[in-house]
Amino acid sequence: MIQINMFSSADKVAGQGVGSAYLELIRLLRERLSDQFEVTINHWGRADVTHYHTIDPQFFLSTFSKKRGRKIGYVHFLPETIEGSLQLPGFAKKVFYAYMIKFYKRMDHLVVVNPSFIPKIMAYGIPREKISYIPNFVSPVAFPNRDAATKKALRQQYQVPADRFVVFGSGQVQQRKGVDDFVKLAQQNPQVQFIWAGGFSFGKMTDGYDRFKKIIDNPPANLRFTGIVQRAEIADYLNLADLFFLPSYDELFPMSVLEAFSCGTPVLLRNLTLYEAIIAGAYAGADDLAGFNVALRQFETDPDFYERYRQLAVSTAHEYSPEHLAAIWSQFYQDQARVSR
Structure with missing residues (x-):
């Protein structure tokens, strides 16, 4: 069984789409793909695939460990998408943006939720072959169409x-x-x-x-x-x-x-x-x-x-249903784990 560890603090700040996307993926893996993957959250042990959902400094430090296996980064934002969201002093903004891109460059592979962001990521010097597009999805159980x-x-x-x-x-x-x-x-x-x-x-x-x-x-x-x-x-x-x-x-x-x-x-x-x-x-x-x-x-x-x-x-x-995306995520993680072994 493939071991996947998720590094994330996305659900600690309420009201964010990043947290919603993270929770939906965890639900998908545990409810539909539990026979293929063993999923841990913020676990510092060995894994075949480590999927980074947020760019916390402690997670960045973890990328230097050989225990991480294949390092996958989820790109939920870029410097240009932060504009208009946070008020940061000029120097702090420059440092934060540089750190963000450095984090992405530490990854073995990146996942974007919109294909339009692929050329923008490539503009930061990240090769196209290291980027995959997998869309977000929502569970109809959590968001039902009521009568x-x-x-x-x-x-x-x-x-x-x-x-x-x-x-x-x-x-x-x-x-x-x-x-x-x-x-x-x-x-x-x-x-x-x-x-x-x-x-x-x-x-x-x-x-x-x-x-x-x-x-x-x-x-x-x-x-x-x-x-x-x-x-x-x-x-x-x-x-x-x-x-x-x-x-x-x-x-x-x-x-x-x-x-x-x-x-x-x-x-x-x-x-x-x-x-x-x-x-x-x-x-x-x-x-x-x-x-x-x-x-x-x-x-x-x-x-x-x-x-x-x-x-x-x-x-x-x-x-954009879980049924459709389960097959896509299954193949993606299997492919990434195969490279790390």
């Missing part, structure tokens, strides 16, 4: 009006996520109930913390900020919502979008080139606030338009 009666009951449970169109968004409250446009769209559509689940995962280090804190403390009457909640509650909100809206300016492969698809909730996103390689045609897109407003009104008033994107959510969820 109409259950969705109605969830609105009662969370005190959401039964007769209002509900727009839901999730993620860290930061400029990069486009929270400003989420707030502005709520202000322009008082007839719609808006809900944002997420908070300041990195506290006052979050870019724009002071400004967003004022908005959260005094939001528009039709906008609710829930703060950081558990994944089960995210699934509830996705099921009681009519539309998932993420106006983010930069993403790798947002777990929140896959979670929405899994719950059968139509999706509205900002038009980003990086989405074209993974979910092109599966969501409604717009370039700016005016476009978001037009799309929202169409979701509200055009049943055929709404049904089209609801069906697209359901069909796309099947494409």
Whole structure:
């Protein structure tokens, strides 16, 4: 049996997509591939494959041990994707970015969740043959598509009006996520109930913390900020919502979008080139606030338009299902272990 050790602190900071992706992979390996792989977490003993999910300094030091076997790095972010997320002094930012790339270069192989990032990684001097693309996925058990009666009951449970169109968004409250446009769209559509689940995962280090804190403390009457909640509650909100809206300016492969698809909730996103390689045609897109407003009104008033994107959510969820990804991860780990032996 192949021994895989996961080095990760992704689940220690709540409200991050990195943590969600990590937990989904652990669930997949333990529930579907336990006959092939023995999985340990943050274990310092010998392994055939060591998979690094986060770039903690102690994990970097571990890469110099011969016990690690084949070292796999999960690329959830690059220096350019950190911009707009954290407030760091210029010198600290330069050091952190250099360390990030040095960590990736210590790996024997890297896994990206979006193929559009392969050339960006290569630009840092990492060979193409050391990079593989394996998409994120979401378990339909954790994010089920509930029936109409259950969705109605969830609105009662969370005190959401039964007769209002509900727009839901999730993620860290930061400029990069486009929270400003989420707030502005709520202000322009008082007839719609808006809900944002997420908070300041990195506290006052979050870019724009002071400004967003004022908005959260005094939001528009039709906008609710829930703060950081558990994944089960995210699934509830996705099921009681009519539309998932993420106006983010930069993403790798947002777990929140896959979670929405899994719950059968139509999706509205900002038009980003990086989405074209993974979910092109599966969501409604717009370039700016005016476009978001037009799309929202169409979701509200055009049943055929709404049904089209609801069906697209359901069909796309099947494409990124655990069943499909289990075979891909199985082959990948077997190939990597074979090289290390």
